[in-house]
Amino acid sequence: LFTLALILYGLRIYTRIFPTFKLASTDYIISVAVLFVVTGFGCSMAAMRYSYGRHSYYVSSADQTKIIKRIFITGFLGWWASSLARISIGTMLLRFQISNTWRVVLWILISIQLGMVLTANICQLLLCSPIRANWEYVPNAVCWPPIKTQIFSYVYSGMGVCSDPIFAIMPVVFIYSLNRPAMERVLMGVLMALGIVAVVAGGMKLYYTNTFAIGADLLRDALPLFMWFRVEEIALVASSSAPFLKSPIERTLNRLGI
Numbered sequence: 001l002f003t004l005a006l007i008l009y010g011l012r013i014y015t016r017i018f019p020t021f022k023l024a025s026t027d028y029i030i031s032v033a034v035l036f037v038v039t040g041f042g043c044s045m046a047a048m049r050y051s052y053g054r055h056s057y058y059v060s061s062a063d064q065t066k067i068i069k070r071i072f073i074t075g076f077l078g079w080w081a082s083s084l085a086r087i088s089i090g091t092m093l094l095r096f097q098i099s100n101t102w103r104v105v106l107w108i109l110i111s112i113q114l115g116m117v118l119t120a121n122i123c124q125l126l127l128c129s130p131i132r133a134n135w136e137y138v139p140n141a142v143c144w145p146p147i148k149t150q151i152f153s154y155v156y157s158g159m160g161v162c163s164d165p166i167f168a169i170m171p172v173v174f175i176y177s178l179n180r181p182a183m184e185r186v187l188m189g190v191l192m193a194l195g196i197v198a199v200v201a202g203g204m205k206l207y208y209t210n211t212f213a214i215g216a217d218l219l220r221d222a223l224p225l226f227m228w229f230r231v232e233e234i235a236l237v238a239s240s241s242a243p244f245l246k247s248p249i250e251r252t253l254n255r256l257g258i
Helices: 002-017 025-049 061-093 100-126 146-177 182-192 194-214 218-255
Strands: none
Touching (some): 002 025, 100 146
């Protein structure tokens, strides 16, 4: 899925640059999201290198510190990646000929995404004081109680679950409302169905938030939740790039005589 998302993003940027340069704000926004996804992927691989996913008993304290620090960074970037991907979809839809009511709705949704990611980052930075106490032992450190962290996770994941269907399905509705050939609309709908993966990932996040909260083995129990966060981010990037493949699809269909 990560490779597919990068391919779709690459094709999107290519079609926006050649044969004429027409990059817009939505392209720059998704580019920043992709940068965060790639950086987060690198941090994830580094955490795996230190045995992230194994039982904590078999991982040294030094390696546990390195793992948790990289998870912390990945989470910080991941929230921006998913929100920016949704915002990119929203700004793309604003370019359609839509009613003022829809425009107001889209701007409200975009504002909510900005509010979500800023709140998430602030809460993450406030989880422990000093901040480095999130990944290493610090004498006299003050951290949120587990129940408070769990409530925050539920609220954020719940808002994500509500947001993903809107941003994943709304472009399909707009595309099918356009006066385009049936075959082209079907193909675009299939590509946009990648957004459904993000919806499923959001639901799985809610489930594993509870599993993680009641687990005692941090490195082992946190892995499923961590992975579903990454799946959601990548799926959102992929689905946000799919509509821009309209031109390549048209050319391919013309060559096939369809």
